[in-house]
Amino acid sequence: MSLFAFFRDRKKQNSASIAKERLQIIVAHERGLHSQPDYLPQLQKDLLEVIRKYVPIEQDQIQVELENQGNCSILELNITLPDR
Amino acid sequence: MANVLVVTSGKGGVGKTTSSAAIGTGLALRGHKTVIVDFDVGLRNLDLIMGCERRVVYDFVNVINNEATLSQALIKDKRLDNLYVLAASQTRDKDALTLEGVGKVIEELKQNFEYVVCDSPAGIEKGAHLAMYFADEAIIVTNPEVSSVRDSDRMLGLLASKSRRAENGEEPIKEHLLLTRYNPERVTKGEMLGVEDVEEILAIRLLGVIPESQAVLKASNQGVPVILDEQSDAGQAYSDSVDRLLGKEMPHRFLDVKKKGFLQRLFGGSE
Ligand SMILES: Nc1ncnc2c1ncn2[C@@H]1O[C@H](COP(=O)(O)OP(=O)(O)O)[C@@H](O)[C@H]1O
Numbered sequence: 277m278s279l280f281a282f283f284r285d286r287k288k289q290n291s292a293s294i295a296k297e298r299l300q301i302i303v304a305h306e307r308g309l310h311s312q313p314d315y316l317p318q319l320q321k322d323l324l325e326v327i328r329k330y331v332p333i334e335q336d337q338i339q340v341e342l343e344n345q346g347n348c349s350i351l352e353l354n355i356t357l358p359d360r
Numbered sequence: 361m362a363n364v365l366v367v368t369s370g371k372g373g374v375g376k377t378t379s380s381a382a383i384g385t386g387l388a389l390r391g392h393k394t395v396i397v398d399f400d401v402g403l404r405n406l407d408l409i410m411g412c413e414r415r416v417v418y419d420f421v422n423v424i425n426n427e428a429t430l431s432q433a434l435i436k437d438k439r440l441d442n443l444y445v446l447a448a449s450q451t452r453d454k455d456a457l458t459l460e461g462v463g464k465v466i467e468e469l470k471q472n473f474e475y476v477v478c479d480s481p482a483g484i485e486k487g488a489h490l491a492m493y494f495a496d497e498a499i500i501v502t503n504p505e506v507s508s509v510r511d512s513d514r515m516l517g518l519l520a521s522k523s524r525r526a527e528n529g530e531e532p533i534k535e536h537l538l539l540t541r542y543n544p545e546r547v548t549k550g551e552m553l554g555v556e557d558v559e560e561i562l563a564i565r566l567l568g569v570i571p572e573s574q575a576v577l578k579a580s581n582q583g584v585p586v587i588l589d590e591q592s593d594a595g596q597a598y599s600d601s602v603d604r605l606l607g608k609e610m611p612h613r614f615l616d617v618k619k620k621g622f623l624q625r626l627f628g629g630s631e
């Protein structure tokens with residue numbers, strides 16, 4: 277989408293409702309982050325090292341997230357491998 | 361039982377000091393012995409808003425360091441018998457306030473007052489942490505604007521995890537949302553977040569909505585808490601908020617666009 281189209285499309289919506297949408301997303305995300313267990317960053321580092329033994333990846337190519345679903349949690353691991 | 365109330369926000373310049381002065385004065389007006397404590401070390405301002413800046417002799421840090429007693433440092437309001445101010449120190453030493461020292465002073469204030477209103481500095485660092493740590497209730501001052509709402513949410517997270525009540529596993533701090541600098545006209549035009557939007561995002565009980573008002577600057581110029589300007593919209597909105605804080609049901613006012621008078625419509629201009 278061109279930059280022009282981007283602003284044109286946004287104009288249809290008033291700026292207060294854009295603000296609300298953006299806030300809902302970022303606030304939900306940040307609440308999630310702060311309720312995550314303290315071991316998560318270390319786990320991410322350890323995983324990064326293990327994977328680097330086999331594939332060269334950067335820090336930002338691995339994402340670890342814990343999602344609470346009722347009475348269990350799901351550990352979601354996302355690794356983007358470099359182009360072959 | 362004494363009640364420790366923190367007025368906090370995360371973001372600066374949203375109206376914490378204005379609100380601390382108004383709400384503290386409102387509580388005293390309703391017969392509750394109240395002290396307002398300025399936690400903004402190095403940026404003392406509550407004294408100016410309360411109009412007692414020339415009577416500050418000793419401050420919060422002097423009391424912590426045993427350089428003055430609490431009764432020497434407390435400044436009695438000239439208008440109300442049961443209202444006092446404890447000024448912040450103007451020192452540049454960030455570590456002048458300690459958890460232990462603040463705890464000791466708050467404990468002593470609780471022996472002598474019904475309400476201890478803590479005016480928090482901006483930020484989420486030490487000063488803001490100390491201001492909220494001992495609180496029983498928190499008033500989250502928020503402007504209808506993205507960065508203020510986000511910072512308020514961060515502050516709510518800290519109240520729920522880093523306060524004394526949270527650390528001791530006690531009943532959590534009671535949280536109240538105070539939406540300030542509200543402009544109904546801009547909300548109607550879709551240029552500003554509305555009350556319902558902010559309530560929905562932060563999901564805490566709404567204590568009040570204070571309109572953007574020229575009365576606030578006028579009151580601060582004169583060193584009179586705006587709640588004493590009973591004719592003003594902001595004064596009345598703060599007054600309703602204090603009543604709600606004390607458990608009264610009050611309808612929210614000043615949420616809708618003011619109808620312009622005939623002359624105003626004719627000649628334009630804003631009030
Ligand atoms: N309802 C309001 N209408 C207009 N101006 C306001 C209102 N509330 C606060 N202000 C102004 O905003 C500025 C910051 O207020 P202040 O109470 O010092 O904020 P804080 O303590 O959060 O930094 C001051 O200039 C004050 O006069």
Ligand SMILES: [Mg+2]
Binds near residue numbers: 481
């Ligand atoms: Mg202030």
